[in-house]
Amino acid sequence: MYFQDLILTLQAYWKDRGCLVMQPYDVEVGAGTMNPATFLRVLGPEPWNVAYIEPSRRPTDGRYGENPNRLHQHHQLQVIMKPSPKDIQEIYLDSLRAIGISHVDHDIRFVHDDWESPTLGAWGLGWEVWCDGMEVTQFTYFQQAGGFDLSPISVELTYGLERICMFLQKTENVFDMEFGPGVTYGDVFHRQEVEMSRYCFDASDVDMLLSLFRAHETEAKRLCDMELPIPAYDSCLKCSHYFNMLDARGAISVTERAGYIARVRVLARMCAVAWLESRRTLGYPMLRDSAARSALRLDRDESDAPPKTSGPSKEDGGEQEAGAR
Amino acid sequence: MKRSARARDLLIEIGTEELPAAAVEPALDALRDRLCASLDAARLGHGALEVYGTPRRLAVITRSVSGRQPDRIKKVMGPPSRAAFDASGTPTRAAEGFARGQGVQIDALEVVDTPKGQYVAARIEEAGQQAEEILPELLHSVVAGMPFKKSMRWGEVGVSFARPIHWLLALLGTSVISFGYGDVASGKRTRGHRFLSPRSFALQSPRTYLERLEKAKVIADVDTRRQKVLEDAQRALAEHDSGWRLRDDPELLREVTQLVEWPVAIVGSFEPAHLDLPPEVLVSEMRHHQRYFSVVDESTGGLAPAFVAVSNTPVSDPDVVRAGYERVLAARLADARYFFDTDSSRRLEQRVDGLGRVVFQEKLGSVLDKVERVRALALWVASRLELEKKQRSLGRAITLAKADLTTGMVGEFPDLQGVMGRYYALADGEPEPVARAIEEHYLPRHSGDSLPSTDEGAIASIADRLDTLAGIFGIDKPPSGTADPFGLRRACLGVVAIILDRRYRFSMTSALSEAIALYEGRLTLDAATTRSRVLDFFRGRLRNLWTAKGYSVDVVEAVLTAGFDDVVAALERVEALTSIKKHPDFLSLAVAFTRASNIFAKAPSIDAQDVDPQLFESPTEKALWKSLMSVQEKVDTCLRSHDYAAALHQMIALRAPVDAFFDGVLVMAEDARVRDNRLIILRGIVDLFGRIADFSKIRSEAQGS
Structure with a gap:
């Protein structure tokens, strides 16, 4: 199966399971989780089912195109289903069958793995899914995002597309993998790996990155104050990206590291607060189930506004609030 | 209408998505204990409880649950x-x-x-209620109250558990006990293996539980399954090569048992060229990342280029799965080799400066700062122990002790800290004692772990831990409740274990003063407060440690109150006191001591220092003084050789003169000079006894407690 067919097959599979097929976000992200189609949409009561490819940048993982497994940029297929369906494990296993991985031939296992993103104030419980000892998917029930307890709970499935495809094609080197007929992954991405590694490790302008980080930090806060969480979140993502770039460059000491992560988390938190407020003000338009609407006392007269979403939960509380406004 | 009170077996099974392997056994213990306690509280008679569990189910069978409560x-x-x-x-x-x-x-x-x-x-x-009336609510609360390290919610179900629940089976004999949890209602249906027997099926009675599950390709009994994992792995290996055996790894065996419902062992291999990597690295790659068992080649005693993986299901072609397992491991070993080669391209000593960028603790500075303090402290301890000749290798070992923290290998496998340091040091041509001490300074990692085998390793370990204790207490971050992020309890017990193992006699108070001084003003608490808090912490650990070993609380308290500056001596005093406590004269001696120290404590301060024999009014006090002088001298001799039992036996000689003194002499005489003279004798006794223990803490059955 070509790399492009793997993508198309999985997208078609999830489309048939009721997911919207969306496109990658146009701001640099380290993982599909950071795409607003995940981070913002898992907040609040509205249902949301989506699948999209996310080219994910990991500046520290670049190896100048010399390592057969490690890449500066890899591709994830990200699926969010909210609320998580009861039979999501079975649905997921069927998606593996759709790409030719069946339990009849392979040892497929759900191995405990808890997930946490300190920058997003998010965590969840779930598994690494193993196929013959190799991790093929991260399977997570989100419990918190932006420091908010989530309800309903979303399930996130993140497929590591390069490694799955290498497994299917039995290739030992990612650059030998066939992207499409007659074109390898290396043909498409090798030069990018070389140049991006050089850029991230050796050539980036640290002063510029630092000033961009600060500029976007200020911008995110300003936009949150103006109740514009969507552009504010773009700036939050920019900060996260510039932090990763600075980290790869070795420009951030161990002591400073935690401080930068906390600063991004403050922004993510502020965006989550503003986004929830904006959805509430809009009356949660994607919440169509009438029982759920009446439970939240929506659709009454104007004066009877929907109740506020629950406040920050204990783990991620005070300090971010203080920073937020 | 009363139904029959005939006792029946009660089966509960909670069917879940795959539980964390480490969560299954604690959950089964909790399930058994909670159910047992609830049945007892509900006055429902029952027999033994047996638990069964796999990654996808927690089950308990309670034998002979009575049909109704007694009236x-x-x-x-x-x-x-x-x-x-x-x-x-x-x-x-x-x-x-x-x-x-x-x-x-x-x-x-x-x-x-x-x-x-x-x-x-x-x-x-x-009138007693029927079991059927009581159990629904009871079982609901047992399930709802199950404790987990981490619980989660799912979908729109408002309940939490370790992982989502898919079915609840509750059978009392042949009847279903109906209750619900979240969106699941209990019934008589269970499920077999996820892949091998995916359809649910009904159970008629608890009796057939294990048997029906086995037919559905689930071995529900944990011990049986663990045994099968082990035997299958051994058998698969024996078929492969008779000279190989499984590397013993009970912890991995436990984990693997909770990753499978139907174990199938598969032997795989890796490139023999990788055998020149440190065996710890190979084992780590196999067990931590892949949960593969390593294989020992009996002819060499070293690792064989092979592993045993345990699949959760038989597959159509084991070669396909084996190839997959081997492929993943090969990539990992290639990574490990890359780290090893890259790490080895720099000498450890070249990495030392880099520790300046690794934070030990925000207020306490970098790891490099710590290394420098630990080295100074260790050299001080070595000189106290008259081990000056080890100072050179000790100092070198500590300089390099933390340098492996910045290596790629330790970044990948934090567990290998120290181990990699030893390998890299040897590769750099460092002397063997230095390399060994680098590894051993992390020992003991946990209670019951092996202790350093060399003076260098032992002193480095003590100094490292005392530095941490002084620093963290000094910035007022003592452990609270179960929160002990810096592992201070473990550090403290580690110091004690090493000191006792190697019989290192040095002053703990002075060592802590030294450790605190080395922080040069970084601490937020003053030196005296810091030191007394660390000493209190030691005292608490020693009390727990020694009472847990079976020494009585009063003896331990008596010794610790008198002091534990030399921890080795403190334990010897505990031992001596424990054995002499049985002596018939001992108790009255303890009473006499208490009396003397009470009088002395209430007495006004005394100007005179020495006893003036001219002031004696009665032969009793003269006799006591003479006995005291002679006993003091003998006790001094005993204490110099740390013979505390002999010292105590000498003290027993004071019993008769002390008793006579209290019977015949009034301490608080009207003439202040006579009174002071008597008080000085009493102070002599109190001080003498106090060199071993505070006898007023001693309790005996006769005195009550």
Whole structure:
């Protein structure tokens, strides 16, 4: 199966399971989780089912195109289903069958793995899914995002597309993998790996990155104050990206590291607060189930506004609030 | 209508998505304990409880649960007697109202004595409830209250558990106990293996549970499954090469047992060229990342280029799965080799400066700062122990001890800290004792772990831990409750274990003063406060440690109160005191000591320092003084050789003169000079005893506690 067919097959599979097929976000992200189609949409009561490819940048993982497994940029297929369906494990296993991985031939296992993103104030419980000892998917029930307890709970499935495809094609080197007929992954991405590694490790302008980080930090806060969480979140993502770039460059000491992560988390938190407020003000338009609407006392007269979403939960509380406004 | 009270077995099974492997056994223990306690509280008789579990189910069978509670007579308290009866003994309206409320005749009321006076009471016969009536609520609360390290919610279900619940099976004999949790209602259906027997099926009775599950490709009994994992792995290996055996790894075996419902062992191999990597690295790659068992080649005693993986299911072609397992491991070993080669391209000593960028603790500076303090402290300890000749290798070892923290290999496998340091040091041509001490300075990692085998390793380990204790206490971050992020309890117990193992006699107080001084003002608490808090912490650990070993609390307390500056001596004193406590004269000696120290404590301060024999008024006090002088001298000799038992036996000689003194002499004489003279004798006794223990803490059965 070509790399492009793997993508198309999985997208078609999830489309048939009721997911919207969306496109990658146009701001640099380290993982599909950071795409607003995940981070913002898992907040609040509205249902949301989506699948999209996310080219994910990991500046520290670049190896100048010399390592057969490690890449500066890899591709994830990200699926969010909210609320998580009861039979999501079975649905997921069927998606593996759709790409030719069946339990009849392979040892497929759900191995405990808890997930946490300190920058997003998010965590969840779930598994690494193993196929013959190799991790093929991260399977997570989100419990918190932006420091908010989530309800309903979303399930996130993140497929590591390069490694799955290498497994299917039995290739030992990612650059030998066939992207499409007659074109390898290396043909498409090798030069990018070389140049991006050089850029991230050796050539980036640290002063510029630092000033961009600060500029976007200020911008995110300003936009949150103006109740514009969507552009504010773009700036939050920019900060996260510039932090990763600075980290790869070795420009951030161990002591400073935690401080930068906390600063991004403050922004993510502020965006989550503003986004929830904006959805509430809009009356949660994607919440169509009438029982759920009446439970939240929506659709009454104007004066009877929907109740506020629950406040920050204990783990991620005070300090971010203080920073937020 | 009473149904039969015939006892039946009760089966509960909670069917879940795959539980964390480490969560299964604690959950089974909790399930058994909670159910047992709930049945007892509900007065439902029952036999033994047996638990079964896999990654996808937690189950418990309770034998012979009685069909109903026994009837019981309940006493309900009413108004006080004086309100219930008038002067002539006739029931008042209060009594009538109470009787009516409880549904008993007025003349059936009884009068009972309580600490608050006499009250009327009604005896009410309460018929026992049927088990079927009690169990639904009981089982719900057992399930709802299951404790997990981490719980989660899912979908729109408002409940939490370790992982989502898919089914609940609850059978009392042949009848279903109906209860619900979240969106799941209990029934008689269970499920087999996820892949091998995906359809659910009904169970008629608890009796067939294990058997039916086995047919559905699930081995529900944990011990049986663990045994099967082990035997299958051994058999698969034996078929492969008779000279190989499985590397013993009980912890991995436990984990793998909770990753499979139907174990199938598969042997795989890796490139023999990788065998020149440190075996710890190979084992780590296999066990931590892949949960593969390593293989030992019996002919060499070293690792064989092979592994055993345990699949959760038989597959159509094992070669396909084996190739997959091997492929993943090959990539990992290639990574490990890359780290090893890259790490080895720099000498450890070149990495030392880099530790300046690794934070030990925000307020306490970098790891490099720590290394420098630890080295100074360790050299100080070595000189106290008269181990100057080890100082050179000790100093070198500590300089390099943390340098492996910045290597790629330790970044990948934090567990290998110290181990990699040893390998890299040897590769750099460092002397063997230096390399060994680098590894050993992390020992013991946990209670029961091996201890350093060299003086260099032992002193480095002690110094590293004392530095951490002084620093963290010094910035006022002591452990609280279960939170001990810096592992201070472990650090403290580690120091004690090493000191006792190697019989290192040095002053803990001085060592801590030294450790605190080395922080050069970084600490937020002053030196005296920091030191006394760390010493209190040591005291608490020593008390727990020694009482847990079976020494009585009073003896341990008596010794610790008198001091534990030399921890080795403190334990010797505990041992000596424990054995002499059985001596018939000992108890009265302890009483005499207490009396002396009480009088002395209340006495005004004394100007004179020495006893003046001219002031003696009676031969008893002279006799006591003479005995004291002679005993003091003998005790001094005993203490110099740390013979505390002999010292205590010498002290027993004081019993008769002390008793005579208290019988015949009034300490608080009118003449202040005579009084002071007597107090000085008493102080001599108190001080003498105090060199071993605070005898006033000693309790005996005769004294009560």
